[in-house]
Amino acid sequence: MLLKEFCAENYTNLPAAIANGAKRIELCDNLSVGGTTPSTGVIEESLAYASEKGVPLMTMIRPRAGDYIYNDIELRIMETDLIEAKKLGVDGVVLGCLTPNNWLDEEALERLIEAAAGLQITFHMAFDQILAERQYEAIDWLSEREITRILTHGGPSHTLITENTQHLIDLINHADNRLTVLPGGGITAENAEEVANTLGVNEVHGTKIIPVES
Template sequence: MIKEFCAENFTDLPKAIAAGASRIELCDNLAVGGTTPSLGVIEEAMAYASEKHVPIMTMIRPRGGNFVYNDLELKIIENDLIHAKNAGVDGIVFGCLTAENEVDEEAVEMILGNSSGLQTTFHMAFDELSHEEQLKTIDWFVQLGIDRILTHGGPATQTIDECLPYLKELVNYADGRIIILPGGGINANNIDKITEFLGVKEAHGTKIVTF
């Protein structure tokens, strides 16, 4: 079981790894859902985690708020991605939408064009899509070679238990073609029950391990 710990900066990273986190999503500003951490944080996290053989997935998101980015923000995303890649991160976490609540295809293709050799996770921007659009997006992401989709399976106002039936639908639809990574309300106490119900081998959360 891969327990992906969502780390805000470096502070809790050593404790989380010691407690059994097997992958780290590194970000800043969790209060707004996570933004790109500083290059200094990325470098120190990589230096520590690589010694422990724990991969680092770095959030690439220029600000809080919605996931609709203008040209300048996309340029920032591109530059941050390149810096993170040069720092040696194992992967990136990203998400870009259009004003019509569809995936921003041009932005995704730009990001993937700069992330060769990295693992790629499309984050909970996925939860903003309609159910029909989500299924189309899974098919397209499979074609693109994106590794996984981080999803709560519903709006943040719903508990993870309420979202489990739909998450199961997504897992079944993906059918092993792409990883569905459940998150949002998963903790050290309920991870076993949730992952067994969903039939998944990865889970994500800020409380996925206890320390």
């Protein structure tokens, strides 16, 4: 059965998404900029509802909009937010850090991975900023550190996900079940099954992957 991870902005549509079949929640604020860390209150209420329904909840850890290159103060903010989310009992966190040359910020990631010990970790679509030919190496590095999954569109954000099918298949094959390659971006309730079948995956992600009332 296809697992649909619904990307929720705050609490508002979370109950409807779960009622309509969401089996995992990625909780964010500010989806118009790709998602930032939600407030403690939002995490607490969302987690209480999702837990009651038996649905895992992943919390975005991202201190601001823009790029994924973070200074020491921003990393401290991320670490504190992560630890607070962990205390609240979230199932996992969603994060990503890059260097100015669009490679994994290994030092920053090691620090956050250590703070997240015991949680699922999704490396978010910062992955798509990494050069395509280096993404295989990135999968190796992330899988060695037991990252749970990578969220990727398989190409630039302006492309249709169907344009990126072959690259996504190549990434999935390279991952070889060491971690989950989670396709997202442009996947809707209408095309989710088709995309999943084409890629041979059993998990997909999106903001429109579950019909909810506006």
